[in-house]
Amino acid sequence: MAKKALLACAAASATLAFGAPAFAARDYVWAAGSSTVFPFSTRVAENYAKKTGKKSPKIESLGTGGGIKLFCGGVGDAFPDIANASRPMKKSEFDACAAKGVKDIVQIKIGFDGIVVATDKDGADYNFKTEHLYLGLAANVLRQGKFVKNPYTTWDEIGAGLPGNRIQVYGPPPTSGTRDAWVELAIEAGARKYPTADELRSNNEKKFKELVDPMRKDGWIDAGENDNAIVGTLTKTPGSLGVFGWSYLEENMDKIKGASVNGVKPSAGSISDGSYPLARSLYIYVKKSHIGVTQGLQDYLNEFVSDAATGRGGYLQSRGLIPLPAGQHDGQKAAAQKLTPMARPAS
Numbered sequence: 001m002a003k004k005a006l007l008a009c010a011a012a013s014a015t016l017a018f019g020a021p022a023f024a025a026r027d028y029v030w031a032a033g034s035s036t037v038f039p040f041s042t043r044v045a046e047n048y049a050k051k052t053g054k055k056s057p058k059i060e061s062l063g064t065g066g067g068i069k070l071f072c073g074g075v076g077d078a079f080p081d082i083a084n085a086s087r088p089m090k091k092s093e094f095d096a097c098a099a100k101g102v103k104d105i106v107q108i109k110i111g112f113d114g115i116v117v118a119t120d121k122d123g124a125d126y127n128f129k130t131e132h133l134y135l136g137l138a139a140n141v142l143r144q145g146k147f148v149k150n151p152y153t154t155w156d157e158i159g160a161g162l163p164g165n166r167i168q169v170y171g172p173p174p175t176s177g178t179r180d181a182w183v184e185l186a187i188e189a190g191a192r193k194y195p196t197a198d199e200l201r202s203n204n205e206k207k208f209k210e211l212v213d214p215m216r217k218d219g220w221i222d223a224g225e226n227d228n229a230i231v232g233t234l235t236k237t238p239g240s241l242g243v244f245g246w247s248y249l250e251e252n253m254d255k256i257k258g259a260s261v262n263g264v265k266p267s268a269g270s271i272s273d274g275s276y277p278l279a280r281s282l283y284i285y286v287k288k289s290h291i292g293v294t295q296g297l298q299d300y301l302n303e304f305v306s307d308a309a310t311g312r313g314g315y316l317q318s319r320g321l322i323p324l325p326a327g328q329h330d331g332q333k334a335a336a337q338k339l340t341p342m343a344r345p346a347s
Contacts, residue, residue, distance in 0.1 A: 025077060025293045025294060025295065026077040026294050026295065027054075027055055027295045027296075028054070028055040028056065028057055028058055028294075028295070028296070029045075029048075029057035029058070029081055029082070029294060029295075029296055029297050029300045030057065030058045030060075030079075030080045030081050030082070030294075031045075031057060031058070031059050031060070031067075031080055031081065031082035031083070031084055031284070032059075032060040032062050032066070032067040032070050032071065032080045032082075032083060032084065033060075033061075033062060033063070033064050033066070033067020033068060033071070033080075033082075033083045033084030033085055033177075034061075034063065034064045034067060034084040034085050034086040034176070034177045034178075034282070035061045035063060035086075035172070035176065035178070035226070035227055035245075036086040036113055036177065036178055036227075036244075036245040036247070036282065037084035037085065037086060037110070037282055037283075037284065038059060038061040038084065039247060039319055039320075040110065040111075040247075040282075040316050040319060040321050041057075041059045041082075041084050041284070041304075042059045043309075043315065043316060043319055044300070044303050044304045044309055044316070045057040045059055045300070047303060047308075047309070047315070048296070048299060048300050048303045051303070052296060052299055054295065054296040054299070055295075055296075057296075057300055059084075060080075061226075062175070063172070063173065063175035063176040063177065063179075064083075064084070064085045064086050064087055064175070064176060064177025064178075064180065065174070065175040065176065065177070065180075066175045067080070067083045067084055067085065068083045068085060068089060068093050068097075068285070069093075069096075070083075071083035071097070071102070071285065071287075072093060072096045072097035072100055072102050073100060073102075074100045074101060074102065075100075075101055075102055075287060075289055075290070077294070079102075081286065081287055081290045081294050081297050082284050082285065082286050082287075082297075082300075083284070083285040084283075084284055085177050085282070085283045085284070085285060086113065086176075086177030086178055086180075086181060086245070086280065086282055086283075087177040087180045087181050087280065087281075087283075088107075088281070088283065088345060089105070089107070089283075089285060089342075089345055090345060090347070091344060091345040091346065091347055094342075094344050094345055095344075102287060103289075103341070104287070104288040104289060104339075104341040105285050105286070105287065105288070105341060105342050106285070106286040106287075106288050106335065106336075106339050106340065106341060106342065107283055107285055107335075107342040108283060108284050108285075108286065108301070108304070108305060108332050108335055108336055109281050109282070109283055109324065109328070109332055110282050110283065110284055110304065110305070110310050110316075110321070110324075110332070111281075111282055111310055111316070111321040111322050111323050111324055112271050112272055112279060112280065112281055112282065112321075112322035112323075112324070113245045113246050113247065113271065113279070113280055113281075113282050113320075113321070113322060114245070114246040114266045114270075114271035114276050114278055114279045114280070114322070115178060115181055115182050115185065115186070115243060115244070115245065115246075115278040115279075115280065116243070116244065116245070116246055116248075116249045116258040116259070116266045116278070117133070117169075117241055117242070117243055117258065117259040117261065118231075118234060118241065118242050118243075118244070118249050118256045118257060118258050118259065119234060119239075119240070119241050119242070119256065119257060119259065120234050120235050120238060120240075120255070120256060120257075121253075121254070121255055121256055121257050123238060123239060123257075124163035124165060124239075125163075125257075125259070126155070126162065126163065126241070126259035126260070127161065127162075127259065127260045127263070128159075128162075128259050128260065128261050128262075129159065129190070129193075129261070129262055130185075130186055130189045130190035130193065130261065130262060130277060131190040131191075131193040131194070132155075132158050132159045132162065132190070133186045133187065133190050133261075134186070134187050134188075134189075134190025134191045134193075134212070135150075135152060135158045135159075135190070136150075136152060136155060136158050136167050136169075136219065137150075137167070137169060137187065137215055137216060137219060137220050138150060138187055138190075138191065138212060138213075138214070138215065138216060139214040139215060139216045139217070140211050140212070140214070142191070142194050142196055142197060145196050147211050150216045150218075150219070152167060152219075153166060153167060153219075154166055154167060155167060163239075165239035165240075166219075166239060167219035168219060168221070168237070168239065168240045168241065169219060169220050169221065169240070169241045169242070169243060170221045170223040170230045170233050170234070170240060170241070170242045170243070171215075171220060171221070171222070171223060171230070171242065171243035171244070172222070172223070172227075172243065172244070173222040173223070173224060174222070178243070178244065178245060181278075181280045182243055182278070183213050183215075185277060185278045185279075185280065186261075186277075186278055187212060187213065187215075188201075188208075188209075188212055188213065189277065191208075191212045197211075197212065223242075227244040227245065227248045228248065230242040230243075230244055230248075231244075231248055231252050231255065231256060234255075234256050235255050235256070241259075242256075245320070246266055246268075246271060246320055246322070247319060247320025247321065248320070249266065250268075250320045251319075251320060261276065261277045261278055262277050264276045264277065266278070268322055271322045272322045272323070282321070284304065285342075286301060286339075288339050288341060291339060301336050302336060304336075305329075305332050305333045305335075305336045306333075307329075310323060310324070310329060310332075311323060311326075311329055312326065312329075
């Protein structure tokens with residue numbers, strides 16, 4: 001009788017925690033999302049499993065958009081506990097979460113990353129300006145004050161001193177947070193170097209994005225969420241370029257090299273101090289309602305924000321994560337304990 005009562009209490013607790021019919025709580029943590037955060041998340045999962053003896057978490061690389069969409073699908077064991085993201089959650093995503101009952105989302109910043117433009121180690125050196133990246137890779141570009149279909153076929157048509165290689169770039173698909181950050185930091189920033197585009201953005205941001213954001217179909221190749229596959233392609237396709245996170249460049253410097261952007265080479269130092277133009281922050285989003293229900297979720301979160309993992313000199317730094325400054329890192333450790341829900345994003 002006592003055992004039945006205990007099981008009934010557990011089921012009631014699950015119902016209360018999720019606001020849904022009772023279910024058998026998962027005995028493992030589930031995280032899905034960014035391919036950039038994926039190697040960091042899997043390393044944390046390995047260490048968490050070794051330290052706790054609990055079942056290893058399930059980590060999926062679906063891209064930031066795909067991960068957040070799955071995360072926002074609902075509460076309970078049929079949906080991820082964590083969304084990995086290489087950009088902040090959007091207002092539209094936050095609202096989609098709320099519509100499905102996913103509320104009290106905790107945002108944790110885990111560190112920094114840079115988006116790199118890389119080529120084969122034996123290939124030509126590229127010294128890009130952001131406007132070169134816009135002119136080379138946007139579907140529509142400015143010519144004589146008007147937006148036209150991109151006419152450029154080789155890099156030397158765009159900027160003096162750039163190699164004469166054909167414009168052929170392998171990069172992340174639209175579901176990827178890397179793609180979102182790339183469009184903002186490289187393509188839009190490059191377009192805004194031109195007064196016509198900058199004025200359009202000030203007057204009509206929606207129209208600006210419609211004209212500037214789409215990538216060309218004949219020089220940009222969506223290469224999926226497997227950044228290691230892009231690295232392999234660069235070594236087999238002379239003259240081609242790849243766009244992905246810094247950690248993949250750092251791990252493969254014996255095979256590939258990074259281009260400079262606005263005169264700055266990608267490095268741990270230039271990304272952390274913000275001098276590299278294509279630097280960004282990385283995040284994990286956690287369902288507070290799953291804490292205490294999904295077995296080990298708080299322990300996994302604690303491991304992720306620990307000094308040993310994301311602190312300066314931590315094991316994720318050797319994987320390519322750029323650590324937060326000490327004060328910010330301590331703030332994220334505190335946030336993982338307080339579990340204060342994030343506010344609705346502004347955009």
